[in-house]
Amino acid sequence: MGLRLKYNIVLLLACLLGMVGATTLSYVVVRKSAVEDIHQSIDLIHGNALAVRSYTVDNITPLLSDDNDILFLPESVVSFATRTIFDTFQKQFPEFGYKEAVLDPTNPADRPNAFEAEMIGQFRDDPSLEKVTKVVDTDEGRFLTVAFPITITQQGCLACHSTPEAAPPTMVDLYGPDNGFGWRLGETIGAQVISAPMSVANKRAMETVAVLIAGFAVIFLLVFIMTNLLLSRIVLRPVRLISETARKVSLGDFSVPEYSKPGKDEISSLATSLNLMRRSLERAMSMIDV
Numbered sequence: 001m002g003l004r005l006k007y008n009i010v011l012l013l014a015c016l017l018g019m020v021g022a023t024t025l026s027y028v029v030v031r032k033s034a035v036e037d038i039h040q041s042i043d044l045i046h047g048n049a050l051a052v053r054s055y056t057v058d059n060i061t062p063l064l065s066d067d068n069d070i071l072f073l074p075e076s077v078v079s080f081a082t083r084t085i086f087d088t089f090q091k092q093f094p095e096f097g098y099k100e101a102v103l104d105p106t107n108p109a110d111r112p113n114a115f116e117a118e119m120i121g122q123f124r125d126d127p128s129l130e131k132v133t134k135v136v137d138t139d140e141g142r143f144l145t146v147a148f149p150i151t152i153t154q155q156g157c158l159a160c161h162s163t164p165e166a167a168p169p170t171m172v173d174l175y176g177p178d179n180g181f182g183w184r185l186g187e188t189i190g191a192q193v194i195s196a197p198m199s200v201a202n203k204r205a206m207e208t209v210a211v212l213i214a215g216f217a218v219i220f221l222l223v224f225i226m227t228n229l230l231l232s233r234i235v236l237r238p239v240r241l242i243s244e245t246a247r248k249v250s251l252g253d254f255s256v257p258e259y260s261k262p263g264k265d266e267i268s269s270l271a272t273s274l275n276l277m278r279r280s281l282e283r284a285m286s287m288i289d290v
């Protein structure tokens with residue numbers, strides 16, 4: 001195996017090892033930061049939902065509560081406002097999801113699915129829990145889902161959610177007497193469940209890996225060409241000439257010109273030493289001839 005092949009195998013191995021190490025590391029780091037970004041988007045959606053809730057409670061409910069005795073206006077209800085506003089938001093960002101999942105909901109659309117019910121169960125078992133995070137695989141891909149507990153902290157909520165008799169009759173007419181009642185003060189009745197696709201994180205990490213691999217390929221190519229040129233010029237060509245000259249001299253052919261390489265590197269000193277040896281040999285031979 002020639003020097004060049006040996007050198008190139010080592011170069012290729014080093015490059016491959018470096019590439020695998022760097023791409024794995026950057027995949028992990030980029031993906032982690034992308035997941036943090038998704039968490040941040042979810043926190044923003046949550047913060048916005050809370051703002052809509054307090055706007056509705058403070059500004060809309062007082063305006064419309066009297067009208068509810070004549071005709072129930074769901075627009076005055078916090079959850080209705082939050083969901084309607086989120087539906088509009090979702091037209092621009094269809095990949096995000098928001099749901100106020102409640103074990104016994106007024107609106108059947110808010111009934112939890114199996115994993116939402118499980119998260120609500122976790123909040124009911126441990127009141128100190130502030131949020132629960134889950135990664136959920138669906139037909140549409142992998143989603144990061146974060147749930148925040150909904151606890152009844154105000155007596156006012158029970159005006160509509162305690163018994164059908166206590167609730168505005170117009171509301172019972174609209175929603176029926178079977179769901180969304182029997183909630184108690186201090187009870188965690190459900191959770192705000194916000195989900196965002198994980199595919200963004202994977203996509204960003206894969207893009208970084210692709211850029212890194214392309215970068216490595218370019219660097220490898222440059223290092224390969226430059227070091228091979230250098231190897232040829234500085235080592236391989238002079239060594240080949242020196243060995244050819246030495247071979248001819250060893251056969252008694254002193255007509256070949258001396259090879260000398262300017263410079264102070266190892267190859268130059270090898271050439272000089274061989275030339276000295278050749279001259280000694282030539283002198284010794286001529287003495288024998290005499």
Ligand code: HEC
Binds near residue numbers: 102106
């Ligand atoms: C004026 C009556 C009324 C009051 C007061 C009221 N709600 Fe509701 N609530 C409703 C109605 C009606 C719905 C169903 C709205 C819809 O169509 O999505 C609802 C829905 C909800 C939902 C979504 C799940 C479900 O049941 O469909 C939650 C959570 C909720 N309310 C919590 C509260 C909390 C917490 C309070 C007190 C801060 C409160 N509500 C006060 C009438 C009321």
